[in-house]
Amino acid sequence: MTTRGRPVPGCEWREEPDGFRYLFVDYRSLDAEGRYAALQESAAELAAHPGMRSLVDVSDMEFDPAWFKAVKEANPPFTADGPRVAVVCAGREPAARTRLLAFLAGGDQSRPFDTHDEALDWLRQQ
Helix, strand or coil: CEECCEECCCEEEEECCCCCEEEEEECCCCCHHHHHHHHHHHHHHHHHCCCCEEEEECCCCCCCHHHHHHHHHHCCCCCCCCCEEEEECCCCCHHHHHHHHHHHCCHHHEEEECCHHHHHHHHHHC
């Protein structure tokens, strides 16, 4: 992905060999500034492609309240015909997953997974 002509690390469209396309957002290795840049880029893609599919990886990422607030503000409320988001959050406790999903998407449009393969399988079915 690009912002003003520059690539945004952590946010890219991917295509599987079978032609399935999805937005991959990888927050794991990003510093705080990179996380916010990837968040803004993914939110822009959501707005441009309302029915898109996205895989977000937050495994082992440290969260702070300001980031949760930014995620909530950057993304519009999800609707039944809107995007589907598979969140890979390996290693997180169930309560943390529930809280995370409430901020990242909510409703039936988002699900937590332990692996990318599980997440992609679910996205393909949506």
